[in-house]
Amino acid sequence: MNNITALIVDDSSVMRKIVERSLRQAGIELKQVLEASNGAEALAAVKENSIDLILCDINMPVMDGLEFIKQLARVDKAKGVPVVMITTEGSEAHVVQALSSGAKGYIRKPFTPDQVKEHVIPVLAAKV
Amino acid sequence: MRSLYPTVAPEETHPEWIPLLELATREVFELMLSSRLTTPASNVAFMVEKPEITAMVGLAGRLCGVLSINCDHKSAALVISKMLGVNPENADPQLSDAMGEIANMVAGNFKNKVAGLGDDCMLSTPTVITGGDYSLHSLGDSVRLEVRLLFDSRPVTVTLQVHS
Numbered sequence: 001m002n003n004i005t006a007l008i009v010d011d012s013s014v015m016r017k018i019v020e021r022s023l024r025q026a027g028i029e030l031k032q033v034l035e036a037s038n039g040a041e042a043l044a045a046v047k048e049n050s051i052d053l054i055l056c057d058i059n060m061p062v063m064d065g066l067e068f069i070k071q072l073a074r075v076d077k078a079k080g081v082p083v084v085m086i087t088t089e090g091s092e093a094h095v096v097q098a099l100s101s102g103a104k105g106y107i108r109k110p111f112t113p114d115q116v117k118e119h120v121i122p123v124l125a126a127k128v
Numbered sequence: 129m130r131s132l133y134p135t136v137a138p139e140e141t142h143p144e145w146i147p148l149l150e151l152a153t154r155e156v157f158e159l160m161l162s163s164r165l166t167t168p169a170s171n172v173a174f175m176v177e178k179p180e181i182t183a184m185v186g187l188a189g190r191l192c193g194v195l196s197i198n199c200d201h202k203s204a205a206l207v208i209s210k211m212l213g214v215n216p217e218n219a220d221p222q223l224s225d226a227m228g229e230i231a232n233m234v235a236g237n238f239k240n241k242v243a244g245l246g247d248d249c250m251l252s253t254p255t256v257i258t259g260g261d262y263s264l265h266s267l268g269d270s271v272r273l274e275v276r277l278l279f280d281s282r283p284v285t286v287t288l289q290v291h292s
Contacts, residue, residue: 011253012225012226012228012229012232013222013225014208014211014212014222014225014226014229015229017212018160018211018212021212021213059232059251059253061253087236088232088233088235088236088237088251089236089251090236090237090240090246091240091246091247092246092247093246093247094246094247108236108240109160109232109233109236109237110155110156110159110160110233110237111159111160112159
């Protein structure tokens with residue numbers, strides 16, 4: 001898992017830092033970390049960059065995470081880029097909705113670095 | 129006309145929610161901060177200092193209310209220090225963000241523990257009040273559930289105000 005460019009989407013800058021740290025603790029070598037505070041910013045980042053992995057919150061202002069993954073499906077450049085949701089929304093309905101919209105993984109907050117590793121490594125391995 | 133989401137009225141608020149609220153809080157501190165909250169021996173510790181930081185998250189849907197977390201500035205700085213590995217003295221710029229996120233995770237974790245609530249209860253974006261010289265008034269009937277814990281020997285209060 002080397003030279004990964006990750007896009008971390010969360011309206012909390014503190015949470016974005018925690019997610020980045022968890023990725024590094026999971027042994028993922030990050031070439032670049034891009035940050036977005038909502039789905040609209042994330043879509044713009046996807047169009048302008050070559051991204052390997054997206055970690056995305058659900059509850060965000062402007063554009064939420066579920067709307068983001070729906071719109072992401074229409075972006076050619078994003079084809080095959082795995083999205084893992086990291087959110088406090090832990091209900092079955094949200095999980096089903098996210099996975100059916102194209103998310104490859106779902107991590108509930110609060111989480112440990114091990115949980116990030118457990119969900120993200122297989123997703124990256126499947127992409128390669 | 130029946131509501132799409134039949135609400136949980138205050139009189140229906142079960143006492144078993146208090147341990148769930150406590151568990152939800154403890155899990156957030158343990159998983160995100162690697163910190164074990166302790167139970168105070170008495171309420172005396174909570175009378176000593178005024179809460180200086182109040183982080184609030186609204187709940188709407190089957191359960192309507194507000195979850196809030198109160199603590200002093202030193203505790204909030206320590207939260208950030210443990211979350212991000214920074215010096216507590218440099219924590220101020222991220223204090224509101226971190227405390228809002230803690231409240232968000234406690235609220236989300238709590239609702240996921242109450243059977244049947246997860247799908248029909250939405251959370252608001254967190255609001256954080258700094259300063260302790262204020263009064264909070266709820267306009268409407270409500271029931272208040274409160275959990276008092278110690279974080280690094282300093283008081284942290286988690287309150288769930290359930291509206292009708």
